[in-house]
Amino acid sequence: MNKTFKIYAVIFIIVMVILALLEVNKKETTDWRKNFDINGKSPFGLFVFNNEAKDLFKNNLKKIDQAPYEYYSQHKKGNHNILVIEKEIDGESWKKIMDQVSNGSDAMLIISRIPRNISDSIGFYASDISFEEENVLKFTDKKYQNDFIKLDKFPSGRGFSFIKPGTEILGKTVEKKNTDQANFIKIKFGKGTIYAHSEPLFLTNYYLLKPGNVKYTQDVFSYLQDRETLWFIENKSNTSSFFMRFILGNPALKYAWWLFLGGLVLFIFFNAKRKQRIVPVIEPLRNTSLDFVKSIGNLYLQEGDFHDMMAKKAQYFLNKVRIDLLIDTQNLDEEFAKKLQLKTGKTMETINEAISLIKKAQDPYASVMKEDLGRINKLLDEILK
Structure with missing residues (x-):
């Protein structure tokens, strides 16, 4: 070791x-964060409400894990109820919801902070109305006067102000030291109705598990018609990585x-201080074939045997013609010239000049100059391009 x-x-x-x-x-430790997670079992999660919602809405509740804009762009719905609980919804999705309400659907928005541009278009403004540690939520309807809920843990203290005429106040926040403030309102919008509640805490585990508080929740949703209710639970902007x-x-x-x-x-x-063994520098293998070619070339130049070099160039050219162009090179006559011209597309002047130089290279008694070697090399390379 x-x-x-x-x-x-x-x-x-x-x-x-x-x-x-x-x-x-x-x-x-108890997690008192207001997460409103439908699967969260912390005090301010919606686990209890999520499990009881099926019975609360008489099996007419459908959870939608898409944004309203995406869902309504894919589905055509008749009149129905829309439920949004403490979710941030983009402007385009709000427009889709408003279109549905305008055509006869009802929407219940249980959100503490409704975006200003949305609330202004509807006709109210949500603001902080209280900093008390305890709030009591009550209804204005006399038949529900005995149904209330006491918020004794971190109430949001939110309510509605600047309410336009014609808006019906359904519920209020009651405090000892302050005047009553509206927290649950009803607004006619086109053919439908919008219900807005500014205190979603009454739906959380902590309050629903207290005796008597379920009745308040039942009364809130009793304002919705007995028909299909779509509960939008999708919220990509606040969803963290599932893995972490x-x-x-x-x-x-x-x-x-x-x-x-x-x-x-x-x-x-x-391991930062470990000494790394020196990596040896390995020289790449030299291209000896290139050196060999250079040596042979220099040898020919030194000897000055231009005739032999010209003959080898001609021999190499004719071999390429036989293999690549499939032309017989036995007789370098006029027929050979025509075939070569058709296969290569070069001019007859070029072809005839090249054939003349090839014949000169094949003649062992011909006098070959350095210029002849350069010319045949250029012509034959041009033809084989």
């Missing part, structure tokens, strides 16, 4: 002991994740 391995083993044992002590002494959300939401996986990151940092730290 080498020294480095021992160091890693000791550090690993120390980290595991520390994590075990933290786990044993850890106190359960699952790991960090599970205590055991969370500790394993941090242990992995810690081990990775330690590994990098201890």
Whole structure:
């Protein structure tokens, strides 16, 4: 067992002991964030409402995991109910919802902060009305006067002001030190109706599990007609990565994740000082074929045997003609010239000049000059292009 391995083993044992002590002494903490997650079991999640909604809406509730704009662009619906609970919805989706309401559908918006441009177009303004630690939500209708809910944990203190004439106030926030403020309103919009509630906390696990509070929730939704209700739960802008959300939401996986990151940092730290063996420089293999060709070329130039070089060039050219162009080179006559001209597309002047030089190269008694070698080399290369 080498020294480095021992160091890693000791550090690993120390980290595991520390994590075990933290786990044993850890106190359960309550997550009071207002997440409004339909699967969240924290106090301000919607797990209870999500499970009871089916019975609450008499099996007429349908959850939509698409944005309203996307859904209504793909589906044509008759008159129905629309439910939105504390979700940020883009402007185009709001337009689609307003179009549906204008044609006879009803929309219930249970949102603490409705965008200003949306609320202005409808005819009200949502604002902070209270900073009290306790609020009581009541109805204005006398038949519901005994049904109320007391918010004793982090009420939003939101309500409606600047309400246009003709808007019906269905519910109010009641406090001891302040005047009553509207928190639940009804607005006629085209052929349909918009219901807006500014305090979605009454739908959360913490309040629904308290005795007597379910009645208030039932009364709120009793204003909707008994027909199909679409509950839009899609919200891509606030959805985190499923992988990290699952790991960090599970205590055991969370500790394993941090242990992995810690081990990775330690590994990098201890290996940063390791000396790397010098990598030898390997010279690439030389192209000896090119050297050989250069040597042969220099030899011919030194000897000055232009006739032999010209003959070899002619021999190479005729071999290429036989193999590539499939022309018989036995007789370098007029028929050969025509075939070569048709296959290569060169002029007859060029072809005839090349044939003349080839014949000169094949004649062992012909007198060949350096200029002849250069000319035949140029002509034959041009023909074979």
